[in-house]
Amino acid sequence: MFIINSNKCIGCGLCVKDCFQKEIEIIENKAYIKNESCIKCGHCVAVCPENAVFTDEYNMMDVNEYSKNNFDISEDNLLNFIKFRRSTRQFKNKDVSEQMIMKIIEAGRFTQTGSNLQEVSYIVVKDDLHKLKELALKSLKTMGEYILGDGNITDALIKRYANLWVKMYDLYLENPEKNDRLFFNAPVVIIVTANSDVNGALASSNMELMTNAMGLGTFFSGFLVSLGVKEGHKIATCMVIGYPDVKYKRTAPRKKADIIWK
């Protein structure tokens, strides 16, 4: 529940104006939250000039006061940071600490979700990475063989991937260190699951930026996602993470933006 401390509230109405669910009203110069259709977005906490709003459902220690020094980033630097991001597929033989993994997940946790559902979850695979790799490569091979054997599947890209998946497992068995075409010997994988693909992808995108900010590299493994998981868990992305063993000197070129102005 979200609660207003009436001793602190000055009845300015800023929370009323910013509450898109129209859950707050001013009664006798004090704001009052009805808590009927509140989606717990926390805008009332964030906007209050008197810090008079709190909740007993989330950790209020997570809430940070704004300061220009700690929160602002220039538009040019932000754009350059986005442009300079690359998928990393060359990793050092170096562990990623639990502290760093938690910071990456923190970037996902604070990403917006539709209706503020916050239903994104994270499976961190470190110790069992070899088991996951073996299982995934085996399953991809089976899927590849099935696709190649099915005369009805004619899509050239799918067939190319199917051919690759069939080869990937055999090559891996020949030399697991040299031929890991699935995780490229990265030390950690985070599988992001969510009911909504959009929510999962948005969280993952912020997590990717965080890995880069920490000097780590990542790529999204679409191959693993294509295998899926058990019922009730929908994989949004699979992030393969480690210290990059490659240095980029410049950004990569891209297609022109396809824009319609109306």
Ligand SMILES: Cc1cc2nc3c(=O)[nH]c(=O)nc-3n(C[C@H](O)[C@H](O)[C@H](O)COP(=O)(O)O)c2cc1C
């Ligand atoms: C949804 C998605 C799935 C991807 N799957 C794979 C994958 O399975 N294996 C891989 O090596 N790279 C994968 N990538 C990385 C893309 O190939 C890469 O983003 C693209 O070539 C552009 O390169 P850049 O990320 O360095 O800009 C994936 C990227 C996305 C967004």
